[in-house]
Amino acid sequence: MPQERPAYVELGYSDDFGLTGLTEQLCCQNRRPVDRAAALAVAAHLADGSEGDEAVELGEDTRRLLHAPLPEQVLHGVWLAAAGRIFDPAGPGQDTRTWLQSLSDLATDRLRQNKRSYLPPPVKPVRDEDLCRAVVTQIRGLAEDLTAVTRLPDIAPDLEQVVTSADADVGFRLFLRALKAYSVRLPKERYDRFLDLGERLGYPVAVVRDGLAIDWPPIDTTHRDTSWDFGLSGLAGNAHQDWCPDTARREIHRAADTDEPRQSPGTAAALLLEDAQRLLHSPLSDATLTMLWVAASDAALRIDGRVWLQSVTDVCRERLSEVAPAHTHTPAVPSARTDSAATAVLREIRETAPAVTDKAISPRWQPLPAVHVMAALEQVVDRVDPDLGFRLFLRVLRPLSAPVTREQYGRYLALGERFGYGEHHVDEIEQLVEWPRTGS
Known part of the structure; x- marks a missing residue:
């Protein structure tokens, strides 16, 4: 001021x-x-x-x-x-x-x-x-x-x-x-x-x-109008160890109801619904969907992935019916994409995989091996959507404490710009970057 x-x-x-x-x-x-x-x-x-x-x-x-x-x-x-x-x-x-x-x-x-x-x-x-x-x-x-x-x-x-x-x-x-x-x-x-x-x-x-x-203009999920993470990856980032099945629906409501200041009412719910629908209607197995949620949420809430995604869908539809009834609830599910964006995201996942081979999410209780998580992320990128796959990839880097080089971080920023992310989305992992030491 x-x-x-x-x-x-x-x-x-x-x-x-x-x-x-x-x-x-x-x-x-x-x-x-x-x-x-x-x-x-x-x-x-x-x-x-x-x-x-x-x-x-x-x-x-x-x-x-x-x-x-x-x-x-x-x-x-x-x-x-x-x-x-x-x-x-x-x-x-x-x-x-x-x-x-x-x-x-x-x-x-x-x-x-x-x-x-x-x-x-x-x-x-x-x-x-x-x-x-x-x-x-x-x-x-x-x-x-x-x-x-x-x-x-x-x-x-x-x-x-x-x-x-x-x-x-x-x-x-x-x-x-x-x-x-x-x-x-x-x-x-x-x-x-x-x-x-x-x-x-x-x-x-x-x-x-x-x-x-x-x-307010109609909701447009291609223009997120947020500086931070959003959708399913944003919901996973807000998860914490106090979450439990009995209160899970309330947590989904909290995410779906919280539009950013520049977003048309219902945008947060529309973005979350889009991610959930894409995974629900994808060819990914139930086990893979469960693994993706547990990994992205850092094992904060271990719940059947398909059940969880259906709950997300129901809550988001409720929210949209209240504040944006004209919005089309069922986003088109993109076919498997092999374009340059998918190729670029797959490259980043595969380059990181060797560095986390011996790591696991929640290593002390029902550990989820990183190699399985990386394989599941590849499926999202290859068979669902590279944007969602990249956001989930960024989300799992922190619980895995995956080292990130300056060069990798630069590429992540470029990919984030390509996907239309806000200014603080990718830099949430900045603490993982191996910056050069200053001084002698």
């Missing part, structure tokens, strides 16, 4: 916070307008949360606005938009600046409960020119929509003034809250740009994503 301040995610926040966290709570808790006393009660409850951490952000946000040369009409307009008109601070003898000062005082009083001598630190607004310009561009791109739904003719220039004269961080969050309060629909491309800005400001994903009305 700019200004050498820790990112909000590093500070432990997972949801919206500060002034915009307050407007979110006001909108969520109330369907009808509230008075000042009720709004202050919500603010006090917020400030009491997280041992006063929320009070810090509430105080920071209000002071950034109060210390800026913003006229009452600007403060009033952006507050009404962000709070969805649930509370209007401009009553008889009152104005928005007075309201913000009340919030600042409330936050300071809460923090003095822990430290009597507490004094609010100097205001350090986010004024990075490039960042301000990027936020203003997004506001202008939605100015017409915002004006129409808020019925505030100056809302776009008012938000711009907050960004450029007060603080880009608070301004962007107030802009997001206005979009959410009035359910302004956004194309996926604009949402992606919002996520990029949120990352620069150190926001948790929920600050941008939760509550936005996004026009």
Whole structure:
């Protein structure tokens, strides 16, 4: 985050916070307008949360606005938009600046409960020119929509003034809250740009994503939109020794329900379903399917492979029927492929096999010999799908503690790029790479 301040995610926040966290709570808790006393009660409850951490952000946000040369009409307009008109601070003898000062005082009083001598630190607004310009561009791109739904003719220039004269961080969050309060629909491309800005400001994903009305494109499993592992190999990577048959379905649900921030709802389930279907409808034997799951999951859950894959399929279909009913549930099962991608993956498996001949997965209990695992991986590549075979291969390298040379790692990265993997997918095995020693 700019200004050498820790990112909000590093500070432990997972949801919206500060002034915009307050407007979110006001909108969520109330369907009808509230008075000042009720709004202050919500603010006090917020400030009491997280041992006063929320009070810090509430105080920071209000002071950034109060210390800026913003006229009452600007403060009033952006507050009404962000709070969805649930509370209007401009009553008889009152104005928005007075309201913000009340919030600042409330936050300071809460923090003095822990430290009597507490004094609010100097205001350090986010004024990075490039960042301000990027936020203003997004506001202008939605100015017409915002004006129409808020019925505030100056809302776009008012938000711009907050960004450029007060603080880009608070301004962007107030802009997001206005979009959410009035359910302004956004194309996926604009949402992606919002996520990029949120990352620069150190926001948790929920600050941008939760509550936005996004026009999601149909699920496309050829564009994964994730930086990490996915599908069956991703599920195996999340397995741990506490998994048991009685809770297995819950673990599948957890994987199928967890879409990445840039994925259309249901994408995680669609990717997982595709892998499971390809294996279920393949010519691989039951024993081979069981061996593949046990190997990829590091023996975290020893279960019949075909039964497990059928459970995965059932859960994924349930998830898709809820969030993406138009998605075709049964992906085409590719025929055995012998193209250059398959040849390249087979080469990597066969080059690694001699180095793990004497190794086994779960060597102390029902050991699974590496030679059998490598043979099963070859079958996946040759008879099912080289992409899935390569992902499962990467997954078993860690429990086998297989040594990886720099040259091999470079080829793995190239294959990952070829298959469209995200930036952190292959580098999950980086600890296995034999890097040259530095120094004498």
